[in-house]
Amino acid sequence: MIRDTRTLRLLALAAVAAMLVAAYMIFIYAPQDQVQGPVQRIFYLHVSSAIAAYFCFALVLGGCVHYLVYGNLVADRLARAGALVGLLFTINCVVMGIIWAKPIWNWDPTQTWDARFTSTVVLGVVYAGYLLVRRFASPGRSAMRLSAVVGIIGFIDVPIVHFSVQWWRTLHPGPIIEQDALPAPMLVAFMVTMVCTVFLAAVMVAIRYRLELEQEARVLESSASLELLPQR
Amino acid sequence: MRAVLGHDLTQTYGAGPVLGPLDLELEEGEHLALLGPNGSGKTTLLRILATLARPATGALQILGHDALAQRQLVRPRIGYLGHQSGVQPQLSALENLEFYAALYHLEPERARAALAEVGLEAVSGRRARELSRGMEQRLALARALLHDPELVFLDEPDASLDVTARELLGRLLAGRAAVIATHDRALAASLCGRELELGAGGATRPRLGTPG
Amino acid sequence: MNGWRAVRAVALRDLRAETRGGELIPAMTQFVVLALIIANFAFDLDRVSAPRISPGVLWMVIVFTALIAFGRAFAADRENGSLDAMLLSPAGAATIFLGKALAAVVFMLVIEAFLLPGMAVFLGSPINLEVVAAVVLATLGMAALGSLFAALAARTRAREILLPVLVLPLWIPLIVVGSRAVEEAMGGGALQGQPLPLLLDFDILFVVVATLAARFVLDD
Numbered sequence: 001m002i003r004d005t006r007t008l009r010l011l012a013l014a015a016v017a018a019m020l021v022a023a024y025m026i027f028i029y030a031p032q033d034q035v036q037g038p039v040q041r042i043f044y045l046h047v048s049s050a051i052a053a054y055f056c057f058a059l060v061l062g063g064c065v066h067y068l069v070y071g072n073l074v075a076d077r078l079a080r081a082g083a084l085v086g087l088l089f090t091i092n093c094v095v096m097g098i099i100w101a102k103p104i105w106n107w108d109p110t111q112t113w114d115a116r117f118t119s120t121v122v123l124g125v126v127y128a129g130y131l132l133v134r135r136f137a138s139p140g141r142s143a144m145r146l147s148a149v150v151g152i153i154g155f156i157d158v159p160i161v162h163f164s165v166q167w168w169r170t171l172h173p174g175p176i177i178e179q180d181a182l183p184a185p186m187l188v189a190f191m192v193t194m195v196c197t198v199f200l201a202a203v204m205v206a207i208r209y210r211l212e213l214e215q216e217a218r219v220l221e222s223s224a225s226l227e228l229l230p231q232r
Numbered sequence: 233m234r235a236v237l238g239h240d241l242t243q244t245y246g247a248g249p250v251l252g253p254l255d256l257e258l259e260e261g262e263h264l265a266l267l268g269p270n271g272s273g274k275t276t277l278l279r280i281l282a283t284l285a286r287p288a289t290g291a292l293q294i295l296g297h298d299a300l301a302q303r304q305l306v307r308p309r310i311g312y313l314g315h316q317s318g319v320q321p322q323l324s325a326l327e328n329l330e331f332y333a334a335l336y337h338l339e340p341e342r343a344r345a346a347l348a349e350v351g352l353e354a355v356s357g358r359r360a361r362e363l364s365r366g367m368e369q370r371l372a373l374a375r376a377l378l379h380d381p382e383l384v385f386l387d388e389p390d391a392s393l394d395v396t397a398r399e400l401l402g403r404l405l406a407g408r409a410a411v412i413a414t415h416d417r418a419l420a421a422s423l424c425g426r427e428l429e430l431g432a433g434g435a436t437r438p439r440l441g442t443p444g
Numbered sequence: 445m446n447g448w449r450a451v452r453a454v455a456l457r458d459l460r461a462e463t464r465g466g467e468l469i470p471a472m473t474q475f476v477v478l479a480l481i482i483a484n485f486a487f488d489l490d491r492v493s494a495p496r497i498s499p500g501v502l503w504m505v506i507v508f509t510a511l512i513a514f515g516r517a518f519a520a521d522r523e524n525g526s527l528d529a530m531l532l533s534p535a536g537a538a539t540i541f542l543g544k545a546l547a548a549v550v551f552m553l554v555i556e557a558f559l560l561p562g563m564a565v566f567l568g569s570p571i572n573l574e575v576v577a578a579v580v581l582a583t584l585g586m587a588a589l590g591s592l593f594a595a596l597a598a599r600t601r602a603r604e605i606l607l608p609v610l611v612l613p614l615w616i617p618l619i620v621v622g623s624r625a626v627e628e629a630m631g632g633g634a635l636q637g638q639p640l641p642l643l644l645d646f647d648i649l650f651v652v653v654a655t656l657a658a659r660f661v662l663d664d
């Protein structure tokens with residue numbers, strides 16, 4: 001997965017271009033929603049961010065499992081990169097969701113804390129936990145192994161959180177604002193935005209991966225030249 | 233069969249090297265002293281040999297098994313005494329050893345016998361936290377040798393042992409292979425037939441010392 | 445079964461150490477008493493509001509007490525070298541983990557045996573068998589996850605910050621289901637949606653997952 005800088009630069013430009021296309025789709029191509037008005041346009045990027053976040057999460061899970069089974073350093077680096085990018089998209093998704101919900105639901109907690117919102121927030125906290133463990137564990141194999149456990153168990157937990165909140169909701173229902181079947185132009189806008197956002201996420205992961213690789217190389221060089229002796 | 237056969241062992245902390253590359257051999261029943269200044273990686277090496285830590289690179293065979301792939305086969309046959317005693321302070325000396333006897337599927341009487349071997353029968357009922365440092369170290373030694381291991385790793389055992397206990401050490405290690413990290417060259421010379429010196433950088437050029 | 449003997453030995457060791465001058469149970473008890481006092485005033489409890497507020501108070505107290513209990517589970521053994529010594533024995537990481545988690549469960553149950561009657565007496569909470577069942581079942585799952593992540597956090601430089609961050613998201617399903625069960629049980633109604641079997645399912649899942657993960661967390 002080592003890409004040279006030029007490829008990465010081109011990919012980054014392509015991602016920016018893709019998001020500009022998405023912006024066009026969201027603001028110009030897609031018609032305004034009858035019921036919710038212009039604020040409904042947040043939905044495109046909000047859901048796309050969620051999908052990108054889950055895509056990253058799958059990457060983290062795959063990387064963690066692969067690392068624990070095979071000890072593969074590439075897998076671990078991918079998981080690390082995926083966790084950071086995934087956290088960003090999760091935060092973005094949650095913030096957009098809150099903004100979207102305000103005019104519609106007026107931030108009623110019985111509406112806010114539904115299964116999707118709760119499990120997405122939990123997803124973000126799991127990512128954050130993964131990154132914190134990486135930061136605070138003994139660097140090297142210990143950090144990789146412990147964070148892999150966090151990633152895997154966190155991944156198992158997110159659907160369980162979703163399920164348990166859904167279970168709770170069936171006994172304590174509140175009206176759920178679902179997006180009704182999208183008319184064709186909105187659907188097209190959404191699909192395009194989703195593809196562009198996931199592409200952006202993938203490029204960000206690749207860039208982050210590259211940065212992690214370079215940072216490791218720098219640490220290796222500096223410790224070799226200084227003959228550092230950390231305390232046992 | 234060699235007790236220990238280590239090849240190309242290294243250890244890292246993060247991305248930086250901390251030990252090695254290092255080759256190591258130990259015959260059955262042989263005692264090897266591990267010398268070197270603080271920070272040279274003695275503890276790191278001992279933990280790798282005791283299968284408590286995985287090396288960054290290298291191959292390790294212990295008592296005929298691949299120590300990295302078959303750890304659970306190696307562990308019941310080795311003993312380890314690190315810087316800490318491995319003893320629960322609130323429990324009595326005897327209770328501590330009975331606990332480990334249970335873990336090793338040994339009869340509880342073995343705990344009493346082990347206490348006698350290190351001269352602690354008189355304080356068997358005393359809580360570990362009330363023992364003097366020297367007694368605690370003897371208790372730790374009893375724990376490490378409780379299951380009669382063929383191979384033991386001792387990290388500066390002399391640091392807290394009183395004089396009588398040092399003679400004890402020689403007796404207890406008879407017939408077992410041992411790697412002993414120590415600062416005390418006299419002890420190394422009296423107990424061990426060979427020395428391995430770790431350099432200040434953690435790298436090592438094995439130096440075959442003269443027998444004591 | 446041989447493994448069970450080792451699990452019991454590890455658990456008994458922790459329990460014995462605690463009864464002989466441990467600070468954990470006294471500290472947790474003190475915390476519970478203070479929490480009940482604060483809850484009484486902060487929530488302005490009376491006979492009418494007690495059933496409505498009690499489930500919330502109950503779970504908040506359990507969560508924070510559990511964080512105290514599990515936070516200590518592995519720290520001491522790592523420091524005095526016992527964990528290394530136990531890992532070298534034939535017992536194995538999974539067995540050691542189960543033993544310590546079992547001891548943690550017992551500590552929590554002891555505190556809950558004090559908390560629940562305490563709430564009945566001081567807050568007027570209606571405590572019945574179903575409430576107890578829900579609390580016990582949730583505690584099992586919390587102990588499995590709490591012990592595992594306590595061991596994990598103990599290997600980092602930021603143990604006290606990391607334990608809550610790692611374990612609270614994992615406890616959410618248990619608390620969501622458990623609190624619903626307690627709310628309904630305290631309201632005197634029948635339990636809807638089968639929360640107790642659901643908690644049991646969660647417990648089984650979490651115990652299995654945590655035991656499988658133990659060897660990566662405790663051992664190198």
